[in-house]
Amino acid sequence: MNQSRIIPWIGFGLGALYFLIPLIATFEFSMRMERGTYSFKAYRIVFADPGFQASFAYSAVIAVLTIIVGVALVVPTAYLVQLKLPRLRPVVEFLTLLPLVIPAIVIVFGYLRMYNSSSILPLTGSARGTDLLLIFAYVMLSLPYMYRSVDTALRTIDIRTLTEAAQSLGSSWPRIMLQVILPNVRVGVLSGAFLTFAIVIGEFTMASLLNRPAFGPYMQLIGANRAYEPAALAIIAFAVTWACMGLIQLVASLSPGSKR
Amino acid sequence: MAFLSISRLTKTFGTNTTVKGADLEVERGEFLTLLGPSGCGKTTILRMVAGFETPTSGTIRIDGKDVTDLKPHQRKIGMVFQAYALFPNMSVRDNIAFGLKVAHRSASEIDARVKEMLELIKLPQLADRYPYQLSGGQQQRVALARALAIKPQILLLDEPLSALDAKIRVSLREEIRALQRQLGITTIFVTHDQEEALSMSDRICVMSEGRIEQLGTPFEIYNYPKTRFVASFVGTLNILRGKVTDGAAGRVQIDGQEVVTNRGLNGASTGDEVAVALRPEALSIGRANGQSNNLDGVIDEVHFLGSVVRIRVRFSDTAVSLDTFNRPNAAPPERGQPITVNFGREDILVLEGPAH
Numbered sequence A: 001m002n003q004s005r006i007i008p009w010i011g012f013g014l015g016a017l018y019f020l021i022p023l024i025a026t027f028e029f030s031m032r033m034e035r036g037t038y039s040f041k042a043y044r045i046v047f048a049d050p051g052f053q054a055s056f057a058y059s060a061v062i063a064v065l066t067i068i069v070g071v072a073l074v075v076p077t078a079y080l081v082q083l084k085l086p087r088l089r090p091v092v093e094f095l096t097l098l099p100l101v102i103p104a105i106v107i108v109f110g111y112l113r114m115y116n117s118s119s120i121l122p123l124t125g126s127a128r129g130t131d132l133l134l135i136f137a138y139v140m141l142s143l144p145y146m147y148r149s150v151d152t153a154l155r156t157i158d159i160r161t162l163t164e165a166a167q168s169l170g171s172s173w174p175r176i177m178l179q180v181i182l183p184n185v186r187v188g189v190l191s192g193a194f195l196t197f198a199i200v201i202g203e204f205t206m207a208s209l210l211n212r213p214a215f216g217p218y219m220q221l222i223g224a225n226r227a228y229e230p231a232a233l234a235i236i237a238f239a240v241t242w243a244c245m246g247l248i249q250l251v252a253s254l255s256p257g258s259k260r
Numbered sequence B: 001m002a003f004l005s006i007s008r009l010t011k012t013f014g015t016n017t018t019v020k021g022a023d024l025e026v027e028r029g030e031f032l033t034l035l036g037p038s039g040c041g042k043t044t045i046l047r048m049v050a051g052f053e054t055p056t057s058g059t060i061r062i063d064g065k066d067v068t069d070l071k072p073h074q075r076k077i078g079m080v081f082q083a084y085a086l087f088p089n090m091s092v093r094d095n096i097a098f099g100l101k102v103a104h105r106s107a108s109e110i111d112a113r114v115k116e117m118l119e120l121i122k123l124p125q126l127a128d129r130y131p132y133q134l135s136g137g138q139q140q141r142v143a144l145a146r147a148l149a150i151k152p153q154i155l156l157l158d159e160p161l162s163a164l165d166a167k168i169r170v171s172l173r174e175e176i177r178a179l180q181r182q183l184g185i186t187t188i189f190v191t192h193d194q195e196e197a198l199s200m201s202d203r204i205c206v207m208s209e210g211r212i213e214q215l216g217t218p219f220e221i222y223n224y225p226k227t228r229f230v231a232s233f234v235g236t237l238n239i240l241r242g243k244v245t246d247g248a249a250g251r252v253q254i255d256g257q258e259v260v261t262n263r264g265l266n267g268a269s270t271g272d273e274v275a276v277a278l279r280p281e282a283l284s285i286g287r288a289n290g291q292s293n294n295l296d297g298v299i300d301e302v303h304f305l306g307s308v309v310r311i312r313v314r315f316s317d318t319a320v321s322l323d324t325f326n327r328p329n330a331a332p333p334e335r336g337q338p339i340t341v342n343f344g345r346e347d348i349l350v351l352e353g354p355a356h
């Protein structure tokens, strides 16, 4: 290895250690529930806990609904902005980045003021209404990731010409969206979807303040009351996130038409 | 009445008028080419016919029916783009079937039509490939099949060959023309390549800056260009400065030597400065007698182009290029040699407008 390669490798090694040491330590700790021997007991307890199952299932359902609403909102928007309103693009990009700048707690207090039980639209008055509010909040939280990945995918195809080709073959707008545009941005949509899934599964602030039985508040509850289980939960949450990242890579490499 | 009839068609983008009152009639089964430099408004006309742009004013009629305000998907027009525009997520078969599925044809009818189209473009073995697995030429043939599958009333092609290699370009243009004849489909072809236009078209519509300069057969456009623009855009042209010495007899002086034209002076009269056009292939080396014109000059440059040798001949203050065939057993002409070129009275064309 020559001189010029050593420095980057040292940097990379330090970064990896910074990331891996706490992870390994947490993992090691999560295995020490039984005195004197390594075991998966903490994991067994976590998986067997009805609270874990219920909150994880709740968050997973919310995540899937968030993804559906998000895709239905973002794909047509990004498409129309690119095709018809290219001048609006910086504005839309700025808007989609706002959730990164505005703290979730601010947004949630805003929601509570806007949609409380004495407002015109009393969403927080019922559990289903609050679920809906939570989904919309998550759609907004995931906007930076969803919009970016869809927008990037749209930029790799010539949407104007494809749209015109479909139109001249007699196609209407819904068919163009579903059969021509969506399949060609599938990779972008899926990577946005997996990122959204990872975000929603781990989100705490909004779920907690809206008092929903989600996975984030459950992790917090366990963390405050137990010793070994939180470490196991942290590792599980990591595994979910990594599985999502792995799926993004997999989808990107398997899709037909991507090997150009 | 013509099958496609465009009248007083105008398109303005902001403050920029791209198409300025175009009138055009295309007969049923005709192959018409819009030819002009980049930016002259060819694509805009095509897109208005397809319905992708709304004309600022003017009308478009197809088969007697006013389609000016119809949406693109209501027009039954086949379109082929420079960038192929095949749907990347669909196989060749599905691409060709797309328009038929949109029209809710039966599965058996779609199968039969797709098969027929694949035979037509001579790619039956590639039905299950995806666009990214095809060469540019193959993609463009599939795009053509996709456009033709729905039996459109009119086929529009916007520079379909520009993205291809020179060799494929030539073979595909012959193929497109043969297909068009076989199907008898009314076609508008857009190109900036005069060779393509001359070799493929029934008629050529030469455009410049949003206006139609001249409409005619390739023969008319090449041999009888009406304007200086058409003369210089179509084919290689030598333009010389001349002065009319005898308007009635068609006598023109070029660099102190007199020549005669029998093609009229395009409105110029005795004493006027005019621009005179000569095609390189009209010029021959040597002195000719009788009715021909002769000009004496000196060889300025010799370019060996393979089958043809292009020679530049300088007179006292202008120069012309001429082409001769390469002959392996004759020594090529050399720079600095004196030379006489001759050409017929019908080969010299006085262009409209002042000389410059």
Ligand SMILES: Nc1ncnc2c1ncn2[C@@H]1O[C@H](COP(=O)(O)OP(=O)(O)O)[C@@H](O)[C@H]1O
Pocket: B013, B016, B018, B036, B037, B038, B039, B040, B041, B042, B043, B044, B045
């Ligand atoms: N959508 C548009 N908005 C603004 N200007 C346009 C638009 N489409 C074309 N133009 C302008 O119209 C002129 C002619 O364009 P085009 O018809 O594409 O020419 P051609 O196909 O002959 O190269 C160009 O100057 C181009 O910039």
Ligand SMILES: [Mg+2]
Pocket: B039, B042, B043, B044, B158, B159
């Ligand atoms: Mg063009």
